[in-house]
Amino acid sequence: MQQGRMSFIFLLVLLCQCGVKAVVLTTCEGDTARLTCGLTSQVITCESDTASLHCDQGHIKVLSANYGRTNSATCSSGKPANQISNVQCTQSSSLSVLSSQCDGQKDCSISASNSVFGDPCVGTYKYLDVSYICIPSGATIKKQSSCEGSTISINCNNRFIKVVSANYGRTNRATCSTGRPANQISNVHCIQSSSLSVLAAQCNGKQACSVSTSNTVFGDPCVGTYKYLNVSYICHQNNQFITVSAANYGRTNSVTCSTGRPANQLSNVHCSQSSTLSVLNTQCNGKQDCSIPATNSVFGDPCVGTYKYLDVSYTCGPS
Structure with a gap:
């Protein structure tokens, strides 16, 4: 079941990249929906x-x-x-x-x-x-490093930035080591796991971005160690963003997300949550990637006792 859902999500990525506009995603209650145009x-x-x-x-x-x-x-x-x-x-x-x-x-x-x-x-x-x-064909992975206390500037000119990997920390003793005492460069196992998400949030989809290489931006993964930011990115032409056109959290048929469920959890096929679209629009529109749990805590419960699913239609296009 999990494999099938992930394969379907993977298909959505391909559809967006190939220029097919409309995407329909169905996610069972308790699972997480991932909308992506990245x-x-x-x-x-x-x-x-x-x-x-x-x-x-x-x-x-x-x-x-x-x-x-x-x-x-x-x-x-x-x-x-x-x-x-x-x-x-x-x-x-x-x-x-x-x-x-x-x-x-x-x-x-x-x-x-x-x-x-x-x-x-x-x-x-x-x-x-x-x-x-x-x-993409013709694109290459570019790499940049920036020492703690400085600013990293990424410029893709008339293309768009996609950060591939990033780490604010230290994984060797040579980078950004000039004039530093041994105790500040000896820890070479310093990794900040949130580096990629932080940088992606500030740079992805832009033609240029500048980010401070500092603890205030990334947090301090190893106090006392002089750190640096390592970034890998590509410059690409695809710059598509999510626009949700329709959405419902509930149940409109007895077949979808029904495996292993008793009949009383599937019989109500007139279950809809009117606020579903506004919730999706608020959390996903204008982004390249968006994940949202298909749960009552996010959407409310439009039909208590019914096993629900999230049905979303969205497009990938220019912002």
């Missing part, structure tokens, strides 16, 4: 299945990957508790394996199996979680 895709593949990465235009660049388990929900259907209880299962070589087989290709298929990745947690039912970007 260039980044995520694919989650259960153990023993095959992951398929595809770029209709351009080529694949894998950003992150893990073969293991970091939550108890993904790929859990029909599995006993002892096979999904270990949620700290990571395989550090996952990214290098994916990168070596998929980077630079338009299509790449790889088995989510112990024979490919090794077994990082024997007895646990694992899955492969991959995030990758489709780099």
